[in-house]
Amino acid sequence: MINWEIVVQNFPFLVVGILMAIGVYTVTMKRNLIKIVIGVEIIESAVNLFLITLGYVEGAYAPIYTMAPKAAENNMVLPTPQALTLTAIVIGLAVTALMLALAINIYRHYGSLDVRVARRLRE
Amino acid sequence: MRKGVAITIFFVFLALMCYLALQLHPFGEPPNKDMDQYFIDHAQEEVSANNVVTSIVFDYRGFDTLGEATVLFTAVAGTVAVLRSFRFKDKLAVKKLILMDKDMSVIVRTISNILAPIILTFGLYIILHGHLTPGGGFQGGAVIATGIALLIVANAPSKVKRMISKDLLNAAESLGALGFLGMAFLGLFSATFFFNAIANSGFLFGDKTPLGINYGNLNTGGTLPYMNIFVGIKVLAGLGAIVLVLYLLAKGGEEE
Amino acid sequence: MMDISQHYPALIIAIPLFAAFLCPLFKERIKALATLAILALLATLIFVVLLAGQVYTSVAPITYTYGSSSPGLTLPSGYHVPVRIIFEIDGLSILMALITVILALVGAIYAYSSIKDESGKGKFFALLLLLTVGALGMVLTGDIFNLFVFLEISSIAGAALVAYYNYRGEANEAAFKYITVSSVGGVLVLFAIGILYSEYDLLNIAALGNAISTTGLSTLDLFALALFVGAFAMKAGTFPMHMWLPDAYGEAPAAVNPPLIASTQASLYALLRVTYIMYGGAVFNYTTLGWVLIVLGVFSMIFGVLMALKQNDIKRFIGYTAVSQVGYMLVPFGVGLSTIGDDVAFGTYGITALQAGLFHMINDAIYMGMLFMVVGCVYHATGKRNMEELGGLARNMPLTAIFFMIGGAAVSGVPPFNGFASKIMIYESIYNFHPLLSIIAIVVSIITLGAYVKAFQGIFLGPKLKEFENVEEAPTSMLVSIAVLAALVIVFGLMPSLVVKTIIAPAANALVNPYGYYAGVLGGV
Amino acid sequence: MISWDFALIQIILGVLMILSAAIAVKLRDLLAAVIAMAGFSLLLSLEFYVLQAPDVAMAEAAIGAGLVTAIYALAIKYTRRMEVEE
Secondary structure, eight states, X not given: OOOHHHHHHTHHHHHHHHHHHHHHHHHHHOOBHHHXXXXXXXXXXXXXXXXXXXXXXXXXXXXXXXXXXXXXTTOBOOSHXXXXXXXXXXXXXXXXXXXXXXXXXXXXXXXXXXXTTSOOOOO | OHHHHHHHHHHHHHHHHHHHHHHSOOTTOOSOOHHHHHHHHHHHHHHOOSBHHHHIIIIITHHHHHXXXXXXXXXXXXXXXXXXXXXXXXXXXXXXXXXXXXXXXXXXXXXXXXXXXXXXXXXXXXXXXXXXXXXXXXXXXXXXXXXXHHHHHHSOHHHHHHHSOHHHHHHHHHHHHHHHHHHHHHHHHHSSTTOOOSTTSSSTTOBOOOSSSBOOOTTXXXXXXXXXXXXXXXXXXXXXXXXXXXXXXXXXXXXX | OXXXXXXXXXXXXXXXHHHHHHGGXXXXXXXXHHHHHHHXXXXXXXXXXXXXXXXXXXXXXXXXXXXXXXXXOOSOTTOSSOOSOEEEEOHHHHHHHHHHHHHHHHXXXXXXXXXXXXXXXXXXXXXXXXXXXXXXXXXHBOBHHHXXXXXXXXXXXXXXXXXXXXXXHHHHHHHHXXXXXXXHHHHHHHHHHHHHXXXXXXXXXXXXXXXXXXXXXXXXXXXXXXXXXXXXXXXXXXXXXXXXXXXXXXXXXXXXXXXXXXXXXXXXXXHHIIIIIITTSSOSOHHHHHHHHHHHHHHHHHHHHHHHHHOOBHHHHHHHHHHHHHHHHXXXXXXXXXXXXXXXXXXXXXXXXXXXXXXXXXXXXXXXXXXXXXXXXXXXXXXXXXXXXXXXXXXXXXXXXXXXXXXXXXXXXXXXXXXXXXXXXXXXXXXXXXXXXXXXXXXXXXXXXXXXHHHHHHHHSSSOOGGGTTOOOOOHHHXXXXXXXXXXXXXXXXXXXXXXXXXXXXXXXXXXXHHHHHHHHHTOO | OOOXXXXXXXXXXXXXXXXXXXXXXXXXXXXXXXXXXXXXXXXXXXXXXXXXXHHHHHHIXXXXXXIHHHHHHHHHHHSOSBOOOO
C-alpha cells in the first residue's frame, strides 16, 4: 500500500516529477515556439529544484560560516548541489536566450510562430 | 486522437516520475555525505573562504565554472550571430520587425534612473562579498545586468544606441573571460590549472580565515574574489549585450 | 618548477578556449581570425599527440586533478573519495580527442575561404572553437557533471553555427529543432546525474562505477541508466530521434560540419563511457542493453538510407546517409555489450565487433566530414543545392568530383577505402552473433552505393548546363582541407591492421576493463 | 518522524509552483504566460531560500525572474502576443 507519511515527506520530489511531466508535455505537444521555450524552461527549473532538494538535510543550515547561528557548526545542508545548480541556472539562461533569438528569426522568415507553418524541412 | 496521445504520454510520464519520487531516499535525510562532508570540513582551511558554496564553485569545481562562463560566452556570441542583420534571400513570408522609437513615460524613466545606481551598488556588494556571504560573480553580474536592462528598456532605441556601445560590452565580456582564464592559469605555474595560489599567501585577499563561525574577513579567499570580479564583469557585459542586441534588433534587421 | 609535460590535459582545453575568447575582438578580419584559430588548433593537436604518447605507454589512465596541489593527486590526502574535477584519459578518450582536433582544424582551414563573404566572422570562429572545446572536454573529462557542462557548450555552439546562414529560414528552423532536442537531452542527463548523486554522493565516473559495482545495481541506478542511454542516443542522432540530424547537418555551413560530426560522436562516446565503464562493473543482464542498442542501430541504418533515396537536396541527402552510418556503429557496440558476460563469445567475436565499431566511428567522422565539405564546394561554386538543378560539373570541377567519388565509395564500403576496412570487420563479427544483422548491414551498404552513384551522376555527369559554364573549381584552402581528409581515407583504407593495432585496440581494451579504470583513477581502492 | 509544519510549507510552495507552471502553459496570451513564469521563478527562488540555499535563490531571482522575463518580453514584442492556431 502507499505509505502516506513517505508521500508527505517526499512531496518536494513529487513536485519535481509533476513539473517535469508538465514540461515534457509542453515541449512535445504545444505548437507555439515561445510555449516550447517555456516548456524547456520548466523542465530545467524542475531539475534545478531536484538537485537542491537532494542536498537538503532536515533542520540544517545554509553552508556559510559568516555570522551563522551557533547551531550551524557541523550541521549544514550539502553544498555541492548548490554549486551544480548555479551552473545549471546559467546554462538554462543561455539556452533560453538562444532559443528565443531563433524563434524571432523564424517569425521573420515565416510570419508565424506555429511549428506547423514554420516547417519547410519536411521529411 | 492527438489529444488522447498527449494525455496518455503525460500520465505515463507522470506515473513514472511519481514512482521515482517514492523510490528516492526520504526527503531531508541524504544517505551518503562523503564528498560534501569534505567540503564543509576543509573549505575554510584550504580555500580560506567562509562561503562553502563559493569555494566549491571557484575552487573545488572551478573548472565547471570555467565551463559555465564559456556557456554564457557561447550563448552571447550565438545570439549576436543569429540576430545579426541580413538580407532576405527568399521573399515567401517576410515579416518586418517593428519597435517604436519612443522613450517610456517620464515616471518610468525617473524610477529607472533612481533604481539603476541602487541596483549597481547592490550588485557590486554581492560580487565583492561573494566569498563571505551569499552571492558571487554570477549573481552580482546578473543583478547589475538587470539594472542595465532597466535603463535600456526605459529609453528609446536611438538614444540607447548612442548611450551604450555594443563594442564596449563585447570587449568587456572578452576581458572578463580572459581574466578568469588568467586566474586559472596562475595556478598552473605553481601546481595545477585552477590551483588557488593566493589563498593563505599573505597577498591581497590572501589572509587566513578564522576557522568555525566568524564575522567574516573581506581580505580572505585567495583567487576567489579576483575570479568573482572577472566573472561579474563578464556576466554583466554578456547579459547586457543580449538585451541590447534584442532591443536594437528592429534597426538592424529591416534592410531588404 | 613547472613541468609542462604534466599539464597537457589542461592546455588542450585552455588553448582553444583562450583563442575563442580573443576572437570577437578581431571582428571581421578574416586573415587574423583564421590564423588565430588554425594556430590554436595546431598547438592543441601537438599537445594531443604528446599526450597520446603518454597514454599509450602508461597502464593506468592519465589523470589530471584540477586545482589540487599535484596533477596526479586524485584523492585528497587521507580521504577516500575524489572531491575535485579530474580528467581521466585512456585509449578511447585520446582516440576521440585526436579525431576531434583534426576535424576542427580541417574545418577552420576550409572556413577561411567559405566564410569570406559573410558577416559576423569573429563570432563564427569563436563558436567554431567553442564547439571544438565542448567536444574535447566531453571526451577527456572523468567527471559526469563536467561532461554535462561540456555537452551543453557543444550543443549551444552547434545550434548557433547551424543557424549561421540566418538569411535562410530553414537554417533557423533546423537550429531550433537541434537546440530543443539537445537541451532536453542535456536536462535528462542532468536528472540522471542527480539520481546517482542522491545515492552515492559522488560525481566522478570512476568512483561512481566503483560504488555501483560494490553495492550492486538498484532500481534508481537502472532508472539513471535508462535516462543516460535515452539522452545520449538522442544526441547521437539515432532512430527514433534522428530527425534533427539531417536538418542540422544539411543547414550548417560546410566548414562547421566536421566539428559538428565530432560533437555528435562525442555523445556516442559518452554513451560508451556510461554503459561500458560506469555500469560495466555492475553485474546485470548486458544482453538486454546490448539488444536495445542493436535494435536502435538497425532501425537507424534502414530508415536513414531509405530516406536518403528520397532526397533532392544534396546536403540533406548526405545527412540521411549519416543517420544510416550511426546505425553501423551502434550495432557492433551492442554486439560487444551483449557478449561481454560470455568470455568465449567475447574473445572470438565480441572484441572484434567493438574494435570494428570504434574503427568505423573514426572512419565515419572522416569521410562524412569530407563529403559535406565537397558538396559545400559545389554549393559555393554554383549557389544551388538541389540535385535536379545541378549537372555536368565534372569538367569544371574535376578535383571536387574526384573527392566526391572517394567519399561516396568510402561510405558505401567499397575497397580500398577506409569504409570498406571497418565494414568488413563489422560484417564478420556480427555474422557470428546473428547472421541476419550482417545481411541487413550488407544490403544497406549496397543501397547506399546505389544512392551515391545516382547522386554523383546527378551532380557531376550529364550534359553541361548553360548556367554553369563559368563555374570555377573551389578555392585552394577548401581543396586542401578536403585533400587532408581524403588522404586519411586512403591511408586508413590501405593499412587497416596497422591503424587498428596502434590506436583502435588500446581504445577497445580500455573499454572492456572497467575495474582497471577504477583502480587506475582511485589508486587501487 | 517528519516535522509537519515544514512539510506544510513544502506542500503550499509546491502546489503554488505547479499551479503557476500549469497556468503559464495554459494561457493563450503569451505575455501573461511569461508573467506567470516570472511568478514561478520567484516561488522557486523562495523554495530555494527555504531549503537553505541562499546563493541559488539569489541567482534564480536575478536571472529567472528578472532577465529571462525581460528577454521573453522583448521577443514577444517583436513577434505575436497571442498563441493562435493556424
